[in-house]
Amino acid sequence: MEELYNWGRKNSLWPLQFGLACCAIEMIAASMARFDMARFGAEVFRPSPRQADLMIVSGTITKKMAPQVVRLFNQMPEPKYVIAMGSCAISGGPFRDGYNVLQGIDLYLPVDIYIPGCPPRPEALLEGLMHLQQKIARQRLTGPERPRHLDEKAPGEFPVPDFGPHDLVGPRLNKDA
């Protein structure tokens, strides 16, 4: 039953339809005919977080945008996953020292898959998607190893930062990141 459950989930990942920067162009290319993300069941980009279960953070997250990204992730139903696509989403990338750039979305969201590249090619995104599928296939239904969405005590929402006068204000998920 666990295998059937995971098989169904990993082959019907519905990403949230939003792009932040140039990585989004590669994400669009990956979903189009040439690279065809539909082969992995992930072509149904949903415009509403209520219907999505995969967030592809594709591009530079400015500090003004970060609260919105976190809020959208919070509004997605469980089980939900995050792919940090490109060096900007991982760490801030070439804009890491910019005054207005978030140094990686993993400061606020539990990232499952990191895809390096600037921007990563569509093949890299597909590779990341396949890794995520493998990760989903390994998840247990019960027991202490079970993932967040099956754990009653694990949080369903993550703290949304405030866009303060100088910087983002609010608790971070990952303080040492």
Next chain:
Amino acid sequence: MHPYLFLAVFGLAAVSFALAPLAIAWLWAWRFSPRKPGAVKNANYECGLDAQPTGWVQFKFEYYLYGIIFLIFDVETIFLLPFAAAFKGLSVAACLAMLLFILLLAEGLAWAWARGVLVFK
């Protein structure tokens, strides 16, 4: 055997076909997946921003003017056509009822005219 029995069976099958997946999903969620509602998750606006003003605002209901005039010029035409087509065969009562209907709508037109709604500036 009742001749319509197969319809009942068919209907039952259709309803259970729709309800069974919902029941399975509900059972699955009850057994494995705990509910995790939250303030942000239950927010009714879903573009990432907080909804700024409250929804309790005064709505301007000027659309009713367009509604009345639409009723006069469009809906009345639909009723007038069968009225005209069947005019010779109509009884007096039916004719009076129809005239009353037209009078009501004409009254609306007169009212709108008097209010200056028909003047486009």
